[in-house]
Amino acid sequence: MENKAIIINSYGDESVLEYQTIPTPKPKSGQVLIKQSAVGLNFIDTYFRSGFYPTPPFPVVLGAEAAGVIAEIGEGVTGFEIGQRVCYTGGLGSYCTYRAINVDEVIPIPDGVSEEVAAACLLKGLTAQYLLRRTFKVGSEHSIFYHAAAGGVGLIFGQWAHHLGAKVIGTAGGKEKCALAKAHGFTEVIDYKAGDFVKPALELNGGKKYDVVYDSVGKDTFEGSLNIIKPLGLFVSFGQSSGAVPPFDIGLLNRKGSLFVTRPNLFAYNPDRATLLESAGELFDLIAKGIIKIEVNQKYALKDVAQAHKDLAGRKTTGASVLVV
Numbered sequence: 001m002e003n004k005a006i007i008i009n010s011y012g013d014e015s016v017l018e019y020q021t022i023p024t025p026k027p028k029s030g031q032v033l034i035k036q037s038a039v040g041l042n043f044i045d046t047y048f049r050s051g052f053y054p055t056p057p058f059p060v061v062l063g064a065e066a067a068g069v070i071a072e073i074g075e076g077v078t079g080f081e082i083g084q085r086v087c088y089t090g091g092l093g094s095y096c097t098y099r100a101i102n103v104d105e106v107i108p109i110p111d112g113v114s115e116e117v118a119a120a121c122l123l124k125g126l127t128a129q130y131l132l133r134r135t136f137k138v139g140s141e142h143s144i145f146y147h148a149a150a151g152g153v154g155l156i157f158g159q160w161a162h163h164l165g166a167k168v169i170g171t172a173g174g175k176e177k178c179a180l181a182k183a184h185g186f187t188e189v190i191d192y193k194a195g196d197f198v199k200p201a202l203e204l205n206g207g208k209k210y211d212v213v214y215d216s217v218g219k220d221t222f223e224g225s226l227n228i229i230k231p232l233g234l235f236v237s238f239g240q241s242s243g244a245v246p247p248f249d250i251g252l253l254n255r256k257g258s259l260f261v262t263r264p265n266l267f268a269y270n271p272d273r274a275t276l277l278e279s280a281g282e283l284f285d286l287i288a289k290g291i292i293k294i295e296v297n298q299k300y301a302l303k304d305v306a307q308a309h310k311d312l313a314g315r316k317t318t319g320a321s322v323l324v325v
C-alpha cells in the first residue's frame with residue numbers, strides 16, 4: 001500500500017512539483033479509499049501550482065480528478081463495494097496512488113468505459129455539459145464560438161455541440177490542431193496563431209455575430225471575443241490559459257450591444273450529488289452511444305508530471321492527458 005504523490009511546498013513553475021511517498025490515508029466515516037490507476041490532467045492544476053488560484057496550507061497534493069477501484073470502505077458507507085470502479089472530480093488531492101474521499105463525490109464508472117477514459121473525461125466533460133446545457137441552452141438554432149477547440153474541454157465540447165445541432169466555430173493554434181478540432185464536431189476552425197480571428201469568425205457566420213462566445217483563453221482573446229457577439233448575446237469567460245482577463249469598464253458591455261457576461265465554474269454548477277450524478281449520467285450516456293469519443297492523446301507516468309505541466313502550458317497537447325499511476 002505504498003502511496004506515491006506529487007506535492008508542492010511552494011508556488012512556482014514545474015520545479016516545485018515533488019514526487020514523494022506519503023502515508024496511505026484511512027478512510028474516515030462517509031469516505032472510501034480509492035486505489036487510483038489514472039489521474040486526469042487539467043489546466044486548473046497549473047493555476048494551483050503557480051499560485052494563480054490559492055491552495056490550502058502547504059504541503060499540498062495537487063490534482064482535481066482521478067479514477068480507480070475502491071480499496072477500503074469507511075464507516076457508514078452504503079451502496080459501494082470493494083473492487084468497484086469509480087471516478088471523481090473535486091477538491092485538490094488526486095495526484096497520488098491512494099485517495100480517501102467522501103462518497104458524495106464518487107461516481108461509479110459505467111461498463112464499457114475504462115478507468116483511463118473516466119479520468120480523462122470527467123472534469124472536462126462535466127464542464128462541456130454545463131456550458132452547453134445550462135450556462136446557455138444550446139440548440140440547432142444557435143451559432144456559437146469556442147476558443148482552444150483542440151484542447152481537453154474543446155474536443156468534447158465540439159462533439160457535444162455538433163450533437164445538439166449547433167453551428168460551432170472554433171479557434172486553435174496551428175493547422176494540425178484546427179484539423180483535429182474539425183474532426184471532433186467543429187463546423188469550422190480558425191488558426192488564431194496565423195492572424196486575428198475576428199474577421200474570419202464573422203465571415204464564417206455569413207457576416208453575422210454569434211449568440212454565445214465561450215472563452216477560456218482570457219487575456220489574449222477577450223477583446224476580439226466581445227467584437228463577435230451579437231447584441232444581447234452572452235460572453236462566457238470560463239478560464240484564462242493566456243492570463244487573466246484585464247479589469248474593464250462595465251460600460252464596454254453597453255457599447256458592444258448590451259452584452260451579458262458570466263464567469264462560471266464547474267463546482268457551482270454541481271453543488272449536490274443529485275445534480276452531479278445527472279450531469280455525469282448525461283456525459284457517460286453520450287460516450288456509451290458513441291456520440292462523444294474520448295481519446296487520451298498524452299500519457300505520462302505520475303513521476304513525470306513536470307513534463308505534463310510543461311506540455312499543457314506550452315500549448316503542446318491536444319485533447320485529454322492522463323497521468324498513469
Ligand SMILES: NC(=O)c1ccc[n+]([C@@H]2O[C@H](COP(=O)([O-])OP(=O)(O)OC[C@H]3O[C@@H](n4cnc5c(N)ncnc54)[C@H](OP(=O)(O)O)[C@@H]3O)[C@@H](O)[C@H]2O)c1
Pocket residue numbers: 041042043044123124127148149150151152153154171172173174177216217220238239240241242243264265266267312313314315316317318319
Ligand atoms: N470554469 C470551469 O468550470 C472550467 C472547467 C474546466 C476547464 N476550464 C478552463 O478551460 C480551459 C481549458 O482547460 P483544459 O484543461 O481542457 O486545457 P486545454 O484546452 O487542453 O489547454 C489549454 C489550451 O489553451 C490554448 N491557449 C491559448 N493561449 C494559450 C497560452 N498563452 N498558454 C497556454 N495555452 C494557451 C492552447 O490551445 P491552442 O494552442 O490551440 O491555442 C492550449 O492547448 C482552461 O483555461 C481551464 O482553466 C474551466
